[in-house]
Amino acid sequence: MTVIAASELVKRYGDFAAVDGISFEVAPGESFGLLGPNGAGKSTTMRMVGAVSTRTSGSLTVLGLDPDDYGPEIRSRLGVVPQQDNLDNELRVRENLLTYGRYFGLPRRLVAERADELLQFAQLADRAGAKVDELSGGMKRRLTIARALINDPRILLLDEPTTGLDPQARHILWDRLFRLKEQGTTLLLTTHYMDEAEQLCDRLVVVDHGRIMAEGSPASLIRSYSTREVLEVRFGSDRNADAAAALAGLGDRLEVLPDRVLVYADDGEAALAEVVARGLQPLTSLVRRSSLEDVFLRLTGRSLIE
């Protein structure tokens, strides 16, 4: 039993294929991520799953229903957190929840009960009567999530949930999302942040140019596409390329970025010792564990955040 099943999903705008044959399945209670840079087709995929955009070809079922036949029905069972907050600034915090519940045709009393629970959940109970403009970015985001939960959705769609938030606000938000996950809510989220994907996703697909590059759990993707550790060395902007030539053969693989050279090796410290042994003197060096960023770099030759 899957709650979302997409097969060879395509969305074209004229000649441009925003989504170009994407297939994936999401199980109930699973937390599934679409990871990729801006313009990879993540949001377009989300819009099709959210039943607000028609597909050009391929098949798609959400909660066992085809959006082409049951669009409003599917929308009534989803919670949507869009990339940009579209909270209603003309309404106050609690009114936002009440009004949104009414859009689903839910009875006033039920909506009022749920609104109060959700304000607690979003840690906004003391802000119930505040104007939306008065909230911080993190609070707005939490309110948007609370709003998305007003209809007790089976699946929560989150498009870049923490983009633009400061680190502390992001951690609060992750904590809330993690609780939802623990309660068994199915999450489908897009992100271009590695740490976010690693924190929240059971499984993810790496998307680029509308196609899937790889699929798996964060750990398995790192195992398959990267080494255990990475050595980052900087020689100064002009000298990185020259230094890279001298580093040839070191570790599994080298990546030369404009500002630094990445040496992929299972033992980062040993690699650093070898760099020094070859007579090179990096300005700075850092040994860290491989992340999804490295997976992405390996798969596409580009950084996620450009």
Added chain:
Amino acid sequence: MSAVTEERTLRRGGVRALYAGNARAVVGRGLQATRSSNWVVVASGFIEPIFYLLSLGVGLGAYIGTVADASGREIPYAAYIAPALLAVSAMNGAIYDSTWNVFFKMNFAKIYEGMLATSLGPLDVALGEILLALFRGAIYGVGFQFVMQLMGLNLSWWAVLAVPAVMLVAFGFASIGMGVTSYFTTFQQMEWIMFVLMPMFMFSATFFPISVYPEPLQWLVMALPLWHGVELIRGLTTGVVGPDALVHVLYYLVMIAIGLYFTTRRLRALFLD
């Protein structure tokens, strides 16, 4: 809870399904928003026609005396322009909500995007917003008619029907206003609306009969919506009602249908692609 969900009949209709039968939720949102918004703005649109009535109807009217109505009867100048200003008042109310407010919600606040991510359809949104604009137009109109009554400017019992007529006029302007606005994306385009409204207000038999114009110009005025509203309401408040009234009503019904059609179509194209 889940048992209830399973038993419920599934709502059919694809991604671009038009209507969920829940326009009242959209109206409810509007009323809630108005409650906490600035009523001074609301009041200004209502007061403007009253100032016209006082300055032109009473002030200039004292100088002009009486004018002939459609049946040739001499009526006070104030009674001649008051029904026209009543139509203008309904128009102002409807236009205020259906143009600038809609423009802002559509392009900046992304309110419709949020609405259409729920089970609402574009017709729910269009109808709800237009009904809300109509509501404001009707409040202006009924308020203005109350002022007319106090000033003794309702000359016939037919004037009672001016209330539904005002609502029809407001509905028409709300519908066409939102239809046009939904296609506009820049402030410059929005200025065009005001560019059309102002001369229409001045020249639609509001302050003098259109018989003063050369014939081609008369036809132009008669093609515009305000003239039909003015004639319809003037007929009712002065008690000169003929079959023409049906033509005016029909004009507004068509206008409402066109506005709803294009608004719905545009919302669907924008948010349910």
